[in-house]
Amino acid sequence: MHETVFSIATIWVAVLLVVCVMVMLRSRSGLVRVLALDTMALMFITMLVLFSDSRGVSWYLDVALVLALLSFISTVAAARYYAEGRIF
Amino acid sequence: MDQASTAAPWIADAIVVIALFFMTVGVFGLATMPDIYLKMHAAGKAVVLGAVGLMIASFVTRDTAVIARAVLIICALLLTAPVSSHAIANAAVRRKDRMRTDSTLNESPFELDKPDSAHVGDSGDARLRTLLGE
Known part of the structure; x- marks a missing residue:
């Protein structure tokens, strides 16, 4: 039962990830693409947490932490480049 | 096995379902809102709240390594999500992205709620410099 819940949650997060990819590909504003990429990174983090829960392995969460900070x-950086044409 | 340890996986399932509901609402708002400001409102709050809920649901494993890493990820997300949302909003205002709905509340120095005015940026830049004290 609990494994079923986590499997369905993983599939559902994958569907949300596909929706984010469609938003990123179809929008014409650059900032919407940046926002959709940020949300996509959050979906990846969520999928890694679900993998870690369902398999009982902790080092998926290391990848999730690094991905959170990198995103x-x-x-x-992308927002600053979009606004001012330079990063620093 | 005591009562708390038998009830814990069900609590985790309930938290997972609630968190997935919030993430679905956030992604729906990201896909359907007409405007970068409204999209950011949906994606910056609801999705982060759902992700934090999913990490709280992993506390029931009672594995110290998992709980420590989940707390670290929660702290990182709660510290960085407002900053990145503010960076995106700042970029949208500086590039003068228009608000595309009626009855907007515009508190920026630019006239972002006027639909078609080509040279609103000139007086807005002066007002922004006054606000920033430059």
């Missing part, structure tokens, strides 16, 4: 830095 933050890339989002801030």
Whole structure:
């Protein structure tokens, strides 16, 4: 039962990830693409947490932590580049 | 096996379902809202709340390594999500992205709620410099 819940949750998060990819591909604004990429990274983090829960392995969460910090830095850099034409 | 340890997986399932509901609402808002400001409102709050809920659901494994890493990820997300949302909003205002709905509340120095005015940016830049004290 609990494994079924986690499997369905993983599939559902994958569907949400596909929706985010469609938003990123179809939008014409650059900032919407940056926002959709940020949300996609969050979906990947969520999928890794679900994998870690269902398999009882902890080192998926290391990847999730690194992905969270990298997505933050890339989002801030892309937004600054979009606004001012330079990063620093 | 005591009562708490038998009830814990069911609590985890309930938290997972609630968190997936919030993430679905956030992604629906990201896909259907007409405007970068409204999209950011949906994606910056609801999706992060759902992700944090899913990490709280992993506390029931009672594995110290999993719980420590989940707490670290929650702290990282709760610290970085407002900052990245603010960076995106700042970029949208600086590039003068228009608000595309009626009855907007515009508190920026630019006239972002006027649909078609080509040269609103000039007086807005002066007002922004005054606000920033430059």
